Amino acid sequence: MAGSVFFGSVTAATIQDFQGGAGQTSYTLTQYGATPSASIVSGSLRMLSTSSQNNVIAFNQTDTGLYRRIVAGWDFSIVSGADGFGFALLNDATYGITGAGPVIGEEPSLTGSFAAGFDIYCPDDYQGLGSHEISLHFDGVERANKWSSFNYRTGTFQHARVVVDFVTGGAEITITVAGVTVYDKYFIAGMTPYGSRVAFGGRTSGTMTTLYLDNISVAYEIPTTTPPAPVSLRTFNQKLMNGSFRTVKQTFSFPAAGRSVGDTAGDGIYRGSGGSDISAGRESCHSNGGGAGCGGRSFLYAMDYRRIKQHLGRGSGWN
Numbered sequence: 083m084a085g086s087v088f089f090g091s092v093t094a095a096t097i098q099d100f101q102g103g104a105g106q107t108s109y110t111l112t113q114y115g116a117t118p119s120a121s122i123v124s125g126s127l128r129m130l131s132t133s134s135q136n137n138v139i140a141f142n143q144t145d146t147g148l149y150r151r152i153v154a155g156w157d158f159s160i161v162s163g164a165d166g167f168g169f170a171l172l173n174d175a176t177y178g179i180t181g182a183g184p185v186i187g188e189e190p191s192l193t194g195s196f197a198a199g200f201d202i203y204c205p206d207d208y209q210g211l212g213s214h215e216i217s218l219h220f221d222g223v224e225r226a227n228k229w230s231s232f233n234y235r236t237g238t239f240q241h242a243r244v245v246v247d248f249v250t251g252g253a254e255i256t257i258t259v260a261g262v263t264v265y266d267k268y269f270i271a272g273m274t275p276y277g278s279r280v281a282f283g284g285r286t287s288g289t290m291t292t293l294y295l296d297n298i299s300v301a302y303e304i305p306t307t308t309p310p311a312p313v314s315l316r317t318f319n320q321k322l323m324n325g326s327f328r329t330v331k332q333t334f335s336f337p338a339a340g341r342s343v344g345d346t347a348g349d350g351i352y353r354g355s356g357g358s359d360i361s362a363g364r365e366s367c368h369s370n371g372g373g374a375g376c377g378g379r380s381f382l383y384a385m386d387y388r389r390i391k392q393h394l395g396r397g398s399g400w401n
């Protein structure tokens with residue numbers, strides 16, 4: 083991409099230890115609130131030190147294109163107070179590949195982008211979770227909010243780790259702080275790979291905190307292509323509704339692993355175990371038990387079965 087700044091190969095990482103050495107990723111600091119701006123103090127980046135601040139650090143993009151996995155880690159030191167900070171993977175289609183990042187705080191809802199918010203203020207939370215929660219955001223919306231059992235407001239450096247695993251139809255998020263798991267493969271539907279660069283933002287209000295960042299490392303792993311569409315499976319069934327059935331609940335069984343279902347001949351025609359044509363779009367049904375008809379455990383085999391198989395196999399066949 084013209085104008086890109088490359089640091090080594092496509093397997094480069096975004097790294098910064100604020101020691102002034104070579105090989106570190108360039109960044110832009112932006113002050114959106116009160117002075118002072120973020121600055122390096124004793125080899126780490128002081129983001130917050132007084133009230134009404136909103137300081138952002140946005141790194142130049144180091145890895146162009148799409149990746150299956152992003153592994154981010156950094157050290158941070160924060161004390162109790164308000165309000166917190168956010169980590170973001172800025173979507174390069176909206177926020178570019180260099181230059182100032184957008185406003186980022188403890189509720190980082192950003193266009194087309196994944197972000198995690200570290201919210202230290204209580205009781206100003208709509209869920210009343212307490213003063214050390216971590217929220218997940220994607221494309222301008224908070225998708226999840228959890229309380230961290232580890233109270234990370236220690237005033238000493240703690241290590242945060244965020245792993246984004248893109249799977250068919252979305253992404254799984256794992257977050258640990260000081261080794262304590264807060265999210266374990268939390269699925270965010272619809273969050274598929276996008277080009278990104280790294281940013282952090284800290285915010286204080288009338289109540290203040292101090293925040294330092296250090297040893298930032300974000301690796302982009304397993305280059306990939308545009309992923310398959312999200313899983314979409316059409317099933318059909320019918321159930322009489324009367325006063326005895328206040329809810330509708332159905333259970334569908336899928337073929338056992340290794341069962342000969344799918345495009346076994348490689349000709350684009352999907353066949354059931356009996357060899358009948360079950361190409362996508364054909365509104366017929368096939369018994370999962372081997373016989374014809376729509377009874378029992380029947381459901382519609384369609385092309386989407388292949389995508390389900392990919393999802394269950396964590397993306398096998400998608401590279």
Ligand SMILES: [Ca+2]
Nearest residue numbers: 099125126296
């Ligand atoms: Ca340092």
Ligand SMILES: [Ca+2]
Nearest residue numbers: 201207215217
């Ligand atoms: Ca929050």
